[in-house]
Amino acid sequence: RAKEDGRGTYRFFETGMDARAQARRLLELDLRAALQRGEFEVYYQPIRDVAKDVVVAFEALVRWNHSLRGMISPVNFIPLAEETGLIVPLGDWVLRQACMDAAGWSQDVGVAVNLSPVQFKNLNLVASVKDALSASGLPAHRLELEITESVLLQNTEATLSVLHELRGFGVKISLDDFGTGYSSLSYLRSFPFDKIKIDRSFVSELATREDSMAIVRAVTGLGKSLGIVTTAEGVETDAQFDLLRQEGCTQAQGYLFSRPRPAADVENMLIQPRQRLIA
Ligand code: C2E
Ligand code: MG
Numbered sequence: 479r480a481k482e483d484g485r486g487t488y489r490f491f492e493t494g495m496d497a498r499a500q501a502r503r504l505l506e507l508d509l510r511a512a513l514q515r516g517e518f519e520v521y522y523q524p525i526r527d528v529a530k531d532v533v534v535a536f537e538a539l540v541r542w543n544h545s546l547r548g549m550i551s552p553v554n555f556i557p558l559a560e561e562t563g564l565i566v567p568l569g570d571w572v573l574r575q576a577c578m579d580a581a582g583w584s585q586d587v588g589v590a591v592n593l594s595p596v597q598f599k600n601l602n603l604v605a606s607v608k609d610a611l612s613a614s615g616l617p618a619h620r621l622e623l624e625i626t627e628s629v630l631l632q633n634t635e636a637t638l639s640v641l642h643e644l645r646g647f648g649v650k651i652s653l654d655d656f657g658t659g660y661s662s663l664s665y666l667r668s669f670p671f672d673k674i675k676i677d678r679s680f681v682s683e684l685a686t687r688e689d690s691m692a693i694v695r696a697v698t699g700l701g702k703s704l705g706i707v708t709t710a711e712g713v714e715t716d717a718q719f720d721l722l723r724q725e726g727c728t729q730a731q732g733y734l735f736s737r738p739r740p741a742a743d744v745e746n747m748l749i750q751p752r753q754r755l756i757a
């Protein structure tokens with residue numbers, strides 16, 4: 479029953495909205511504390527060159543190792559981290575950690591770090607990237623920054639100048655989740671991307687839907703004529719991989735090769751030959 483006194487502690491849980499707001503508030507406090515306690519961890523998923531059939535990069539994917547709730551997926555905390563601005567210190571931490579890890583790998587493969595649109599509103603983004611590179615000693619050309627179309631939707635002039643500055647000192651810029659937003663093609667003209675990542679939703683239906691196949695074919699063709707690397711995300715089957723190779727897609731990433739794994743597993747993933755279909 480709702481308490482009638484001023485604090486309203488119980489009343490807070492009475493309606494759906496308040497319960498949700500309360501849960502969100504708790505998660506926010508939890509997120510803040512987690513940053514201080516060092517509960518985040520960077521996992522790595524290999525990206526393979528299709529023609530050469532070797533690992534050429536790893537994508538850094540953050541995980542929250544919650545003391546009570548176990549491993550939490552980024553889809554369950556990145557949106558809140560963005561709303562609260564916590565993505566700025568968290569994103570900075572991921573960037574530094576990923577550069578540090580990559581600098582220690584036995585092969586000079588790339589490391590891809592996801593950037594939130596919110597990080598572009600922060601005036602220190604360029605300085606943060608430079609700091610992460612110099613602190614780790616990682617050469618700029620080994621760092622790839624993944625952005626989505628939503629980054630280009632906001633404050634375009636300022637955003638473009640940040641992207642040009644980053645690319646100016648050798649960092650590569652990838653367009654992530656390509657095909658899921660809108661007016662995708664005009665973005666390819668607004669900035670010289672180094673790489674297009676074809677969204678998993680197209681790759682997953684590659685072998686079963688003609689239209690998905692047509693879209694993948696169009697994007698790889700576009701990449702070839704514009705001189706942009708194409709990477710297929712979410713490759714899970716040999717059938718998908720074979721079609722991608724046939725279409726001349728440059729790189730592939732997905733559970734077929736490996737799930738994202740802790741940093742300690744990177745060296746093993748580097749020497750692993752491509753596996754045949756994992757059930
Ligand atoms: P994304 O950047 O598109 O990353 C690819 C996602 O697809 C990852 O999910 C990866 O584990 C998953 N994936 C890869 N291969 C397969 C596959 O074969 N099948 C299936 N079903 N999934 C596959 P994850 O790690 O849960 O990350 C989800 C999203 O969270 C990322 O999507 C990215 O948008 C965001 N994210 C992750 N780490 C960071 C980060 O450090 N900063 C920011 N801003 N966002 C991040
Ligand atoms: Mg990504």
Ligand code: MG
Binds near residue numbers: 654655675
């Ligand atoms: Mg993606």
Ligand code: MG
Binds near residue numbers: 655677678711
């Ligand atoms: Mg995606």
